Amino acid sequence: MPLTPQSVEILKTISTATITTVLLKKGLRNVWLRGTKPLRPNQPRLVGPAFTLRFVPAREDLATPESWSAPISTRTAIEAMPEGCIAVVDAMGVTDAGIFGDILCARMVKRNVAALVTDGVMRDLAGVLGTGLPVWCNGAAAPPSVAGLTFVNWGEPIACGGVAVFPDDIIVVDQDGAVLIPQALLDHVLAEGPEQERMEAWIVNEVNNGAVLPGLYPMNAETKARYAASKKPG
Known part of the structure; x- marks a missing residue:
């Protein structure tokens, strides 16, 4: 079922801990995205459909600063993000290359993206915090994404924190991290x-x-x- 404003308000009253318990009773044990920690204390509980982005390991002929201007790039992906979505980024758990920095996060704020979730890390930490974008990630690193990752696509199934995430799965984030609700189990x-x-x-x-x-x-x-x-x- 589609995620309605009424559904969002209900889910904002349910903790991620409770959601994992409810889904465990239905047989789903792997819905908590590992390594997704709130970047700042007291970020609000947020709910939104997943907008997926995927990185693969860096390859020297592809992971270059020039790739940032390619038709398939994180920049282009951000322009495709719908209002209210939660961007979920598969960074393969890489922690020595920051996937996004302050400029990309500032643009996401302008596009009214609800939050960013990744099993990777951020860069330009002070600037990212300054944008006000709620972020759940696994820390910070100075090097850019191309130092360790190649961006390949958006809007397709990914693995984030060891969890299979499909576009428009429901993501709920709070102080315990990020949890996925499959569309079929939203009701x-x-x-x-x-x-x-x-x-x-x-x-x-x-x-x-x-x-x-x-x-x-x-x-x-x-x-x-x-x-x-x-x-x-x-």
Whole structure:
């Protein structure tokens, strides 16, 4: 199903931790993108469709400064990014060449891109932070992308942080990193996620009131009955 504004608002209330739990119950264990850490503290939880970009290892005849002017380049890809998307970049976990710097990030802000997620690193760190673009990545490095990577395409399936990401999969990012929701399971997460959050908030309250964990987390039949009663009006 398409990602509607209403769906986005619901997903903003569901933590990535909760989403991984909901998807685990459906058999999906590999949805957290490794190496995707918030670049600055307290970045907001954000939601958007994935706009994918892919790098491969650097090859000396292709990974050159001249490649930045080629028809297939990170510059051209940025101009294709739709408003509200989350750019997800496969950098193969390379951490000694920065994929994007401040100028590219500034352009993404102008295009109203929601966020940038990569298993690689950024460069021009102070400038990137200055653009205000929310970034989830694996650190920073001074060398440019062509020092270690060749950009090859956008809008195709990629591997980011060990997770298969397809264009328009749903990405949710918060302080725990980036999590993918497959399009086919969006309805399920929208239905089950808020209830999982409510249940866990109730459990935390029980713990704060002195309850012991056995029988509470996970709930036994008696605890389930008390939780169900707590949801009834009055």
